[in-house]
Amino acid sequence: MVRPGTGAGEDELAYLRTDREFRNVLLVELPDGDFAVLIAKLLFLSAFQHLNYAVLAGGTGQLAEIAAKTVKESAYHLDHATQWTLRLGDGTTLSHQRMQAAVDEVWPYTYELFEDVPELRAPWLSTVDGVLTEATLTRPADTADSWKPTGGRSGRHTEALSYLLAELQVLHRAYPGASW
Amino acid sequence: MTPYAAAASVVDPELPLVTIAELGILREVTEDPGGRVTVSITPTYSGCPALDAIRADIATALTRAGYHDVEVRTHLSPPWSTDQITAAGREKLAAAGIAPPGPVLLQIRPRCPVCGSPDTEELSRFGSTACKALWRCRTCAEPFDAVKPL
Numbered sequence: 564m565v566r567p568g569t570g571a572g573e574d575e576l577a578y579l580r581t582d583r584e585f586r587n588v589l590l591v592e593l594p595d596g597d598f599a600v601l602i603a604k605l606l607f608l609s610a611f612q613h614l615n616y617a618v619l620a621g622g623t624g625q626l627a628e629i630a631a632k633t634v635k636e637s638a639y640h641l642d643h644a645t646q647w648t649l650r651l652g653d654g655t656t657l658s659h660q661r662m663q664a665a666v667d668e669v670w671p672y673t674y675e676l677f678e679d680v681p682e683l684r685a686p687w688l689s690t691v692d693g694v695l696t697e698a699t700l701t702r703p704a705d706t707a708d709s710w711k712p713t714g715g716r717s718g719r720h721t722e723a724l725s726y727l728l729a730e731l732q733v734l735h736r737a738y739p740g741a742s743w
Numbered sequence: 744m745t746p747y748a749a750a751a752s753v754v755d756p757e758l759p760l761v762t763i764a765e766l767g768i769l770r771e772v773t774e775d776p777g778g779r780v781t782v783s784i785t786p787t788y789s790g791c792p793a794l795d796a797i798r799a800d801i802a803t804a805l806t807r808a809g810y811h812d813v814e815v816r817t818h819l820s821p822p823w824s825t826d827q828i829t830a831a832g833r834e835k836l837a838a839a840g841i842a843p844p845g846p847v848l849l850q851i852r853p854r855c856p857v858c859g860s861p862d863t864e865e866l867s868r869f870g871s872t873a874c875k876a877l878w879r880c881r882t883c884a885e886p887f888d889a890v891k892p893l
């Protein structure tokens with residue numbers, strides 16, 4: 564398996580890993596066909612990243628340096644997603660319906676974000692709740708039998724990742740070592 | 744030409760009117776007794792596609808100035824901020840019709856680079872590049888790019 568620290572370069576990691584070797588959460592591989600879904604994904608992810616990178620930035624070494632830079636950028640992403648969520652949720656009847664449908668569709672995938680850092684879910688909910696409320700949207704209820712898709716961190720992905728990789732890796736696979 | 748002057752003459756590929764020194768991207772240039780030059784730069788945004796071009800341009804500029812043993816290092820700490828853009832850099836941006844960023848902590852609206860009016864509004868969070876936003880002047884109606892405070 565190609566993993567960081569094994570001497571594999573950026574190209575090997577990006578272009579030559581198979582779907583089972585990717586460690587991303589399922590949320591980020593979901594298709595972007597619907598703009599409201601794209602915004603819901605960005606809102607939930609950036610709210611998480613902003614909290615997660617703030618914690619990592621308090622550590623030491625290169626990881627902390629990368630995190631310190633990323634805190635500032637994720638704050639911007641969160642603000643961007645917030646503005647769009649407000650505009651769509653508190654917009655027209657149609658935009659409200661579609662934004663609510665997107666929130667409902669994406670919500671189950673947010674549980675996976677907190678599997679390793681459960682303590683971040685309360686502050687994350689506080690951020691997300693504030694935005695959804697202001698956008699006149701309803702947060703899906705947490706119930707004991709809520710569907711919580713998972714597996715991305717251990718390499719078990721949705722079929723959406725395979726389509727992404729096919730598109731992004733095809734050139735490098737057809738022309739190994741290609742540069743331009 | 745000193746190695747610093749050579750490196751400082753490199754311009755940003757996406758904002759070719761300002762140098763990397765004026766943008767605060769160039770952090771340090773050192774030359775050891777053996778003539779080896781080490782240039783330290785910092786990325787504006789972590790995914791900035793201009794960084795590879797900047798790295799290559801620095802090596803070219805130093806080679807032209809007679810320095811053949813050059814290493815370009817990237818440093819992330821402390822993170823870059825638009826507050827590090829110099830006064831000369833801000834003046835050049837404004838003169839080119841791009842509103843320079845205000846102090847990060849103040850979060851004030853950019854002034855119109857055409858008429859100077861403070862009565863401006865944001866049209867889009869993303870302008871001609873990811874590091875700029877699209878704004879419009881309510882006084883003279885001119886749309887303009889503004890560098891985002893970061």
Ligand SMILES: [Zn+2]
Nearest residue numbers: 855858880883
């Ligand atoms: Zn104006």
